[in-house]
Structures are given as structure tokens and as C-alpha cells.
Amino acid sequence: xxxxxxxxxxxxxxxxxxxxxxxxxxxxxxxxxxxxxxxxxxxxxxxxxxxxxxxxxxxxxxxxxxxxxxxxxxxxxxxxxxxxxxxxxxxxxxxxxxxxxxxxxxxxxxxxxxxxxxxxxxxxxxxxxxxxxxxxxxxxxxxxxxxxxxxxxxxxxxxxxxxxxxxxxxxxxxxxxxxxxxxxxxxxxxxxxxxxxxxxxxxxxxxxxxxxxxxxxxxxxxxxxxxxxxxxxxxxxxxxxxxxxxxxxxxxxxxxxxxxxxxxxxxxxxxxxxxxxxxxxxxxxxxxxxxxxxxxxxxxxxxxxxxxxxxxxxxxxxxxxxxxxxxxxxxxxxxxx
Amino acid sequence: xxxxxxxxxxxxxxxxxxxxxxxxxxxxxxxxxxxxxxxxxxxxxxxxxxxxxxxxxxxxxxxxxxxxxxxxxxxxxxxxxxxxxxxxxxxxxxxxxxxxx
Numbered sequence: 001x002x003x004x005x006x007x008x009x010x011x012x013x014x015x016x017x018x019x020x021x022x023x024x025x026x027x028x029x030x031x032x033x034x035x036x037x038x039x040x041x042x043x044x045x046x047x048x049x050x051x052x053x054x055x056x057x058x059x060x061x062x063x064x065x066x067x068x069x070x071x072x073x074x075x076x077x078x079x080x081x082x083x084x085x086x087x088x089x090x091x092x093x094x095x096x097x098x099x100x101x102x103x104x105x106x107x108x109x110x111x112x113x114x115x116x117x118x119x120x121x122x123x124x125x126x127x128x129x130x131x132x133x134x135x136x137x138x139x140x141x142x143x144x145x146x147x148x149x150x151x152x153x154x155x156x157x158x159x160x161x162x163x164x165x166x167x168x169x170x171x172x173x174x175x176x177x178x179x180x181x182x183x184x185x186x187x188x189x190x191x192x193x194x195x196x197x198x199x200x201x202x203x204x205x206x207x208x209x210x211x212x213x214x215x216x217x218x219x220x221x222x223x224x225x226x227x228x229x230x231x232x233x234x235x236x237x238x239x240x241x242x243x244x245x246x247x248x249x250x251x252x253x254x255x256x257x258x259x260x261x262x263x264x265x266x267x268x269x270x271x272x273x274x275x276x277x278x279x280x281x282x283x284x285x286x287x288x289x290x291x292x293x294x295x296x297x298x299x300x301x302x303x304x305x306x307x308x309x310x311x312x313x314x315x316x317x318x319x320x321x322x323x324x325x326x327x328x329x330x331x332x333x334x335x336x337x
Numbered sequence: 338x339x340x341x342x343x344x345x346x347x348x349x350x351x352x353x354x355x356x357x358x359x360x361x362x363x364x365x366x367x368x369x370x371x372x373x374x375x376x377x378x379x380x381x382x383x384x385x386x387x388x389x390x391x392x393x394x395x396x397x398x399x400x401x402x403x404x405x406x407x408x409x410x411x412x413x414x415x416x417x418x419x420x421x422x423x424x425x426x427x428x429x430x431x432x433x434x435x436x437x438x
Contacts, residue, residue, distance in 0.1 A: 047409075092388075099388060103368060103385075114348060116347070172368070179389070320347070323347065325374070330374075
């Protein structure tokens with residue numbers, strides 16, 4: 001799915017840069033910077049600045065958390081999908097999200113953090129996940145709309161990360177992007193089917209879903225550039241390739257055309273083409289809502305986190321039993337001799 | 338980090354996953370996963386890494402069993418091959434009539 005990354009990450013103790021560095025470390029850093037400048041990749045065991053490592057651990061783990069929490073709003077509709085075909089598609093999509101979470105956790109682990117540490121950070125509220133998953137999925141049309149808009153926004157964001165300077169993250173991202181395209185297309189097709197063949201009530205249901213998901217979707221790109229203080233460093237390090245506002249503009253331009261094909265209106269009366277900018281102008285985004293949701297007070301924050309914590313705790317005996325079983329099987333048995 | 342690591346001794350061990358995409362090709366590293374034992378690792382490798390027919394065979398290896406070269410030794414290890422161009426067939430200039438040997 002996607003990460004709102006540096007903009008929404010809490011500060012951790014030890015973030016401040018250490019002022020004194022050895023000559024050797026400075027030389028290593030120069031070599032690291034040079035490699036980034038020539039478009040090279042950094043591998044897990046290569047030397048890297050501590051701040052680069054921390055930034056990546058946070059971004060990748062937050063991205064992983066988003067995939068995992070992102071299963072919940074859609075999981076809600078698996079048993080209620082209107083046809084067997086739609087059910088199989090939704091099931092495959094939710095399974096993909098689980099897979100994407102796992103690829104990303106693995107990538108983060110190469111940086112020296114453990115899976116349990118990351119899960120604990122999520123469950124204790126120290127780590128964030130994308131704000132979008134704190135909105136409820138009220139109707140079947142929400143499934144299509146999430147595919148079209150939410151996955152569409154995610155793809156816009158994720159494609160540049162395929163060229164991220166940290167190679168394990170880039171490799172995970174390539175795999176994810178390859179799979180994610182189906183997510184957006186199935187969503188659009190589900191909506192198109194309702195808009196072209198559906199009843200008036202079904203068409204109204206699609207419009208209602210679009211009205212509810214539009215603004216949260218464009219907030220997914222994170223705060224405007226002038227309020228995104230960590231972007232410059234991430235761009236310098238080749239972790240981020242485009243600014244939040246650039247990606248948002250690209251997404252809006254694409255969505256406007258797609259909305260016409262669907263036959264829905266986007267809920268922004270100020271949306272119009274700006275010849276000079278070669279992008280659409282849009283109305284003001286309610287950033288106070290964004291920060292409220294990030295801060296834990298969105299419509300579903302408590303429910304989502306509660307569901308994750310419950311799943312983790314309810315599964316504890318399974319994890320322990322599997323380990324005990326493995327240990328028992330590994331014991332040399334004297335009887336076998 | 339001021340927070341102590343939670344009991345990571347209880348974590349399932351990490352495995353590296355290698356997938357053969359088609360018969361006749363090599364197994365290629367594609368990622369890693371946690372699993373309690375070899376059987377579970379194979380099962381999960383199938384679920385996580387071959388959802389779209391990416392493979393016809395999977396290998397899993399405990400990550401702590403892999404021995405790797407040290408990135409710091411990269412230059413020392415691999416650069417000496419740079420000036421041994423005579424190891425390549427293109428180093429030898431032959432008359433056109435026999436150049437396809």
C-alpha cells in the first residue's frame with residue numbers, strides 16, 4: 001500500500017546528530033555520498049550513516065504496517081462480496097497485501113531491526129501506518145473505490161521507490177508494484193460494471209463512495225511540500241524521488257480523466273485545468289483532518305489497532321506451539337538408533 | 338533506542354528463499370521469511386513468493402547458515418580480476434577466416 005513516511009514519523013530519542021565524528025567515519029560517509037550521487041545502490045551490509053538507517057527502518061516498517069492494517073478495511077467485505085468472482089478477486093487482493101507486508105518487513109529486518117520490535121512499535125502506537133486505513137468501508141462500492149483511488153495513489157507513490165538507493169527496499173518495491181497494478185484495475189472495473197450496468201441505487205452508491213474517499217486519497221501523499229521538512233534529506237539520499245505535491249498533482253490529473261470514463265464527479269468544485277501549470281488546480285485540503293487521523297483520532301483508529309493487537313495476542317499460542325514442535329523434532333531421538 | 342528489545346528469542350528463525358522460475362533455469366534468491374521449521378518454511382515460501390506461478394521449485398535455507406563475503410573486502414576480493422583481460426576470448430585477435438573458433 002503506501003507510507004506517509006518521514007512527514008508523520010514520531011521523533012525517537014537519539015535522533016539528534018552526533019557532533020563528533022572520526023576521520024574514518026567521515027571518509028566512509030564521503031564514499032557513501034559519492035555512491036548515492038552516481039545513482040548506485042546501498043546493500044544491507046554496506047556502511048551507511050546512522051540517520052539513513054533509522055530513516056529507512058521507520059519508512060519501510062511504516063510501509064509494512066500499512067500493508068498489514070490495510071487488509072482490515074477490505075477483509076470486512078470478503079464474506080459479503082456480491083459474486084463468487086468478486087469474492088475470489090478480493091481474497092487474492094487481501095492476500096497480496098499480506099505478502100507485501102511480509103516483503104517489506106523482511107527488507108526492514110536487513111537493517112538490523114527485528115520483526116518483533118516492529119510489531120511491538122505498531123501495537124504500542126509508536127509506529128504509524130497510512131492515515132487512509134482509518135476510514136470505514138461502508139458499502140460494496142468502497143471496495144472498488146479503494147482499488148481505483150487508494151491503490152492508484154499508492155502506485156503513484158511506490159513506483160519511484162523502485163529506484164530507492166537502499167537496494168533491499170527497491171527490490172521489494174519492484175515486486176509489489178508488479179502485483180499492485182491488478183489491485184487498481186480490478187477496482188476500476190468493479191466500479192465501471194456498476195456504473196454501466198447497475199441500477200440507479202448502485203450508481204448512487206458508487207458516487208457516494210467516491211465522495212467519501214476522494215479527499216482522504218489525495219491526503220495520502222502527505223502534507224504540502226512547505227510543511228514537509230524531512231523531504232529534502234530523503235531526496236538527497238535517493239529514498240524519495242518526487243515531492244508530495246508533485247505526486248499529488250500527477251495523481252489528480254490522472255484521476256480526473258478516469259472519473260470521466262466512469263461517469264462520476266469528484267467532490268471538489270474548484271477542480272479545473274490550469275493551462276499554465278499543466279496540472280489541475282484543486283480546492284483546499286483539510287489538513288486538520290489529516291493530522292487528527294494521523295494523531296490517532298480518525299473514525300477507525302482504535303478499531304484497527306485493536307484488531308491487530310487481538311490477532312497478535314490470540315495467535316501467541318500458535319507461534320509458541322510451532323516453535324516447541326520444531327524444537328522437539330530437532331531433538332536427537334535415542335529410540336531411532 | 339531506549340526501549341529494550343522485546344523477547345526476540347521467541348521469534349521464528351529467518352529463512353532465505355530461492356525460486357526456480359522454469360525448469361532448466363537456476364534457483365534465484367527472491368527474499369526471506371520467518372518460519373518455525375523447514376516444512377513450514379517451504380509452505381510459506383510457496384504462499385508468499387509464488388502466488389502468480391513465479392516458480393516450479395523452491396529452496397529455503399536458514400539465514401544464519403549462509404556465509405557471505407565481507408562488503409569491506411569487495412575491492413580486495415574482486416578488483417584483481419579487472420586486469421586479467423586475457424581470460425576472455427575477445428583478448429585474442431585472430432585472422433578473419435578463423436575468428437569463429
